[in-house]
Amino acid sequence: MKNLPMDLLRSFVSVAQLNSVTKAGELLGRSQPAISLQIQRLEQLVDETLLVRTGKTMDLSEAGIRLYDYANQILSLNDLAVGEFSKSTVRGKIRLGIPSEFATVLLPKIVSRFAKAYPNVTLEVNCELSKNLLTKAGKASHDLILALEDDATVENSDLVKTDPLVWVSGSILNAQRVSVVPLIVASQGCIYRNRAISVLNQSKQPWQIVYTNPDLTGIQYAIQEGLGVTVLAKSTVPDNLTILGSSPRFPDLGEVGISLIFTSRNKKNEALHLLAEFLKTGLA
Secondary structure (H helix, E strand, O other), X not given: OOOOOHHHHHHHHHHHHHOOHHHHHHHHOOOHHHHHHHHXXXXXXXXXXXXXXXXXXXXXXXXXXXXXXXXXHHHHHHHHHHHHHOOOOOOEEEEEEEEHHHHHHHHHHHHHHHHHHOOOEEEEEEEEOHHHHOOHHHHHOOOEEEEEEOOOOOOOEEEEEEEEEEEEEOOHHHHHHOOOEEEEEOOOOOHHHHHHHHHHHHOOOOEEEEEEXXXXXXXXHHHHOOOOEEEXXXXXXXXXXXXXXXXXXXXXXXXXXXXXXXXXXXOOOHHHHHHHHHHHHHHO
């Protein structure tokens, strides 16, 4: 019976998430050759090619895709066990603000893993529209904010990734039949709402707002009932909804920046930077 060393699995998962051996090395504090050697050792153990270079990035092979899920489960259990018995001295309280649509992605996975790995850190998580999180009052009431931005180069902003915006519907057939695009959106100031209206106006495609709700759950229910379509960052689309391909009726929406913004004056707070790394790695 072979054993898969934890450090090899962690390097493999990091490369897969970041699509780069160099970036994985920077994250894990190892050199690029050291990470490459670990991947080779893991491939020898499973007798499969796990990663394939495509241009400047590293993509998972078919075998790599299968192992990736197992590796994530193994690492999650390991991190939970370590957290359970850890005598970690990291303490404090972090007020984290995230867009409401990211709650289903972050809270069950990244944030919960952080909370279990660092039980002495209190997390206060607030879900809001990005426009509210980025106000003066929003920044004052949070230590760390994950937010969507049209322009991710603003001061104190740290771009984690860009994510394509997509049209989302409960049914491709119903969505394509309509002549006037029925929009289900959040309140004014929402990036998704602004982008949808902008591209529809540019393409001279008639539209009408049929339902407004600031919460992703409410929007999701409205879509499931066939009331209309909405716009979401691709990584946040629930499994039970359908992504519509770009077309004259549903023009390309471009991308949005996902940024991590430190608002706390105490930027040397170890817990704050640990959480930031958890979020960056998980979203990458």
